[in-house]
Amino acid sequence: MNPFPIVMASLKRHWIMNILFVLLIAIAVAIGVGLTAQERALRQGSAQAADKFDILIAAPGSQTEIVMNSIFLQHSAINLLDGPYWGKLFDDPRVEIAAPLAFGDSWKGHSIVGSTPQFVTYLSGGLASGHVFETIEQAVVGAAVPLAIGDEFEPSHGHGPEEVLDHHHGAELHVVGKMQPTGTPWDSAIIVAVEQVWDLHALPTGHHEPAGDEHDHQDHEDHEHEEANTHDDGDHDHDHTADHDEDAHDHGHEHDDDHHATRIGPPFDLDELPGVPAIVVSPKSVAAAYTIRSDYRTDHSTAFFPAEVLVEMYRLLGNAGSVMRAMALGSQALVVAAILAAILALMQLYRKQFAVLRALGAPRSYVFSAIWSYVSLLVVTGAICGLGLGWMVAQSVSRIFTAETGMAMQASLGSSELMLAGGFVVIGLILATLPAFLLYRRPVVSSLRGS
Amino acid sequence: MSALSDLSMPSSNLSEPASDVLLRIEELSLHYGKNQPPVLQIGNLAIDRGQTVGISGPSGSGKSSLLYLISGLLKPSHGKIIWNGTDITTLGEGETDRWRRKSIGFVFQDFHLIDEVSPLDNVLIPASFIGWRIDDATRKRAHELLDQVGVPLARKSTSDLSRGEQQRVAIARALLFDPPVILADEPTASLDDAASKTATDTLFSLAGSNRTIITVSHDQDVIDRCGRVLRFDKGALIDDSANIKEKAELA
Numbered sequence: 001m002n003p004f005p006i007v008m009a010s011l012k013r014h015w016i017m018n019i020l021f022v023l024l025i026a027i028a029v030a031i032g033v034g035l036t037a038q039e040r041a042l043r044q045g046s047a048q049a050a051d052k053f054d055i056l057i058a059a060p061g062s063q064t065e066i067v068m069n070s071i072f073l074q075h076s077a078i079n080l081l082d083g084p085y086w087g088k089l090f091d092d093p094r095v096e097i098a099a100p101l102a103f104g105d106s107w108k109g110h111s112i113v114g115s116t117p118q119f120v121t122y123l124s125g126g127l128a129s130g131h132v133f134e135t136i137e138q139a140v141v142g143a144a145v146p147l148a149i150g151d152e153f154e155p156s157h158g159h160g161p162e163e164v165l166d167h168h169h170g171a172e173l174h175v176v177g178k179m180q181p182t183g184t185p186w187d188s189a190i191i192v193a194v195e196q197v198w199d200l201h202a203l204p205t206g207h208h209e210p211a212g213d214e215h216d217h218q219d220h221e222d223h224e225h226e227e228a229n230t231h232d233d234g235d236h237d238h239d240h241t242a243d244h245d246e247d248a249h250d251h252g253h254e255h256d257d258d259h260h261a262t263r264i265g266p267p268f269d270l271d272e273l274p275g276v277p278a279i280v281v282s283p284k285s286v287a288a289a290y291t292i293r294s295d296y297r298t299d300h301s302t303a304f305f306p307a308e309v310l311v312e313m314y315r316l317l318g319n320a321g322s323v324m325r326a327m328a329l330g331s332q333a334l335v336v337a338a339i340l341a342a343i344l345a346l347m348q349l350y351r352k353q354f355a356v357l358r359a360l361g362a363p364r365s366y367v368f369s370a371i372w373s374y375v376s377l378l379v380v381t382g383a384i385c386g387l388g389l390g391w392m393v394a395q396s397v398s399r400i401f402t403a404e405t406g407m408a409m410q411a412s413l414g415s416s417e418l419m420l421a422g423g424f425v426v427i428g429l430i431l432a433t434l435p436a437f438l439l440y441r442r443p444v445v446s447s448l449r450g451s
Numbered sequence: 452m453s454a455l456s457d458l459s460m461p462s463s464n465l466s467e468p469a470s471d472v473l474l475r476i477e478e479l480s481l482h483y484g485k486n487q488p489p490v491l492q493i494g495n496l497a498i499d500r501g502q503t504v505g506i507s508g509p510s511g512s513g514k515s516s517l518l519y520l521i522s523g524l525l526k527p528s529h530g531k532i533i534w535n536g537t538d539i540t541t542l543g544e545g546e547t548d549r550w551r552r553k554s555i556g557f558v559f560q561d562f563h564l565i566d567e568v569s570p571l572d573n574v575l576i577p578a579s580f581i582g583w584r585i586d587d588a589t590r591k592r593a594h595e596l597l598d599q600v601g602v603p604l605a606r607k608s609t610s611d612l613s614r615g616e617q618q619r620v621a622i623a624r625a626l627l628f629d630p631p632v633i634l635a636d637e638p639t640a641s642l643d644d645a646a647s648k649t650a651t652d653t654l655f656s657l658a659g660s661n662r663t664i665i666t667v668s669h670d671q672d673v674i675d676r677c678g679r680v681l682r683f684d685k686g687a688l689i690d691d692s693a694n695i696k697e698k699a700e701l702a
Binding site for chain 1: 515576
C-alpha cells in the first residue's frame, strides 16, 4: 500500500490552505519554542555573567538592585558601604580577591567602573591586549567597547539616558588594555582605577596623599561638600546625576601631573576610604564564603551570594515563563482545534474521491493511511518549520538583548524545545486519526451518491 | 510483486469453468429500514460471461443500487450474489475488497480523476492500493491502456483533457488490473454527443468473450449497444430483453 500519490495530490489540490495550515502550526510551535529557548538563554547568560561574582558585599538594601548594578551594570541609586566596613577585607585571610566597584560615569553609554587592577585580571582571565591600568589616568576597556589601545576619551557624568553629555569631568583617560570577551555586560564596560572615580568626584582616594596634592583637594571643595552632604543624609545616596544635574558644566578639575603619582589599588588606608556601592569578593574556599557572608551580614552591611539572588529571579522568571508557556500551550491547542475543524470540513470535499478509490478496490486501510499521512505531513512540516522559526525569533531577541545589555545570550534548540515540538507532533499524529477514522468509517455508497 | 503477475483473474475457488454463467442473483432484496418497502427486489437473474448488459429505468428505480450490490459495495438485506460460484455476500470486507480489485473495473459518470497528477499516473493509481512497485512493466501497461482508449501519451495534465478524454482515461484506469467485468454507472451522462459516442465506442470495444460489461445508463445510444437490457421500475425488474428474446424464439 502506498498512499503517497493521493497524499501529494491532496497537498497540491488545496495548496494555499495547506500552506496556511503549516504556517499556523509553525507559529504555534514557534511561540512555545521561542519562549523556552529564550528563557534558557537568559538563565545561561545571567549565570555566566554572575560567574565571577562569588560574594557581593554592600550597604544594606535590595540585593536584586545590588546585583543589577554590580553584575549587569544596570545602574540605579543604591546605598554606599562606608570605607571602614569594607577596607578590612583586604587583610582578611579568607579572601582571595576583594575589589571595590565604583560607578557614576560613562562614555557614550559605556559604564565606567572604578575597581582594582587585580579585579581586571580576575574578571577577564588575562587581557586580550595591552596591560592593566597602572595610573589613575589609564583605563582598560571591555571587548565590545569601540576604543583601541592608545585612544583617549573623556568620561561623562551619569549612565544611559541619564548620561549628561555636556557634563564632562575634564579628565582625559588613556586606554592601555583591552579585556578578552567575557560574554557578560562587562564587555561593554570601561574599567579604571577606583581612585580615579573617587578623585573625579572629589573624594579621598584611599591613600594618604602627598603634601603637594592639598591644593587639588581644595579645588574640589564644593564637590567634597556636596558628597559629604549626600553621605550624611542617612541614605548614603550615591546618585551622582542627582547630585550634579543642576549644574551641568565642566568641573574643570586640574588634573595635573601629580595624579600620575597617586597610588592605585590595595593596600588602602582605612581612614581615607570613601564609600562604594559594592565589593566583589572571591573567597579562598567554600567554607570561607559562608563565614564571610555571615560576618558581613550586619546592621551596616549586607553580604550575599549573587547566585542566590539569581535563583530567586529565575523562580520569578520561571513563574512568568510558566504562565507564558501555558498561554502558548493554549494557543497551540486552539490552532490544533482550528486546523482539525478545517480538515474535517476539507474531508467532506474528499469523501467522494475516497469512495471512488474504494470502489476501484482500495481497502479501508488505504483510505485511513492516506488521510492520516496527509494530516501528519502537515503537522510534522509545521512543527519542523516552527522549530526553525522559534529558534530564529529567539536568536533575534537574544541578539537585541545582547546588544542592549552586553550579556552574551545564545538561544539554542535543546531537549526541551525538541520535546515541545515532538509533543505537538505526537498530539497531532494522534488527532490525525480522527478525520482518518471518520472518513474510513463512512459508507462508500452514500459518498458515491453524494448524499 | 511484479506489476503484471497479479493480473490473473479470479482465484481457483472462484472458478466455475463448466458454466457460462458469470453472475447469478438469487432472491435478492435491499431494504433501507426494517419496515420500509424494498428499494430493490429481484427473484433470479443470471448473466453470462462476455455479455454486454444495459440497465435502464427511471431515477430511483434501483438500477444504481443493483450496480453497488453486485460490486460488493452494498450488502443486500436478503439473497445471494454469486460470481463464478462464490457468493460475495458471505465474504468479509477485506475479501470483498480483494475480489473487487481483481474482478471489477468501475467507470463513473464524473470520471473522478485526480487533476493534480498526469493521465498516466491516474491510470496507475489503483496500483498504489496494493503497493505495486511502479516498474517499467507496469508503466508500459498503463501506456498501452491509454493508447488503447485513444488518449495521447503526450498529454501531461489531466485537467487539460477534454471531458471525453477524461472519461477514456477513467476507462483505462478501470482496466489496470485487467478485470473480467466492467461496471459503468452512467458513463456518458456528463459528455456531449461526440464525446459520448467516442466513450461508448471505447467502452464497448473492451467487450469480448472474456469480458462482461454491465452499464447503468439513461442514454438510449448506450442501451442500444448492449446485447441485453434490464429495465427496472420501483425496485423491480420489469423487463429483461433476454427473456423477450427467449419468448420470441419460443413463439
